[in-house]
Amino acid sequence: MSKEKREFLKPGKTNKKERISFIKFWVNYMKTHSDKEWSNQQNIIINSQIK
């Protein structure tokens, strides 16, 4: 059985670089997953603050 090819997040050396690295990682996640999959994750953040 072949393992699913997985992208990993490259840690940034500063907080700013880390945040940029995460944005790129997240955009790649969005591009490789359905709108429903990424939005369900995004909604955990948004719905926890806006009821």
Place this chain on the structure above:
Amino acid sequence: MEYNRAKRKIIVNKTLSNLDKFVLNFIKILKKHVDYVIISGYVSILLGRTRTTEDIDIFIEKISFEKFSKLYKEIKKNGFWCLNAEEAEEIFNYLKDNLAVRFAKKDKTVPNFEIKFPKNKIDEGAFDDFVTVILHQGKLRVSSLERQIAFKKYYLKSDKDIEDAMHIEDLFREKLDYNKINKLKEAII
């Protein structure tokens, strides 16, 4: 997510967040009375950015006091209040003075809608090249992706704004009009 630049349409098959539902609800009222374009942070969030916001920025076309009064009456009827004033005339005067006014759900302060008139030709341009985001439960007019990127990256420039611009740029890289971004950049700086 599918973006058709020629048709200025983005189809998003997302599960709506509470924020998306809140925006669709308000826009349903707004669009009956006035042309609008959603700008700034919420556009990035609508398109997947992993953050939230306390306000949704919206340009509305310049309208008469009579038209604004009807809009305000319906906003109030639907359970919203204005954070800046009670009287329609006072709120309208703020708008006329190119100041933003905010509306939130009764007894709440956030999230709120920050409404303003376009204050110059560049702002007015947002009405010429807006993009329609098509969701399962409705449509929203948002500022063009190029405009979003140019304003956030070269005018607003906070860390948050630069990250919002980066999100949109990375997501739509192959479909962006970079000449347009550069022209907007020259116009705003």
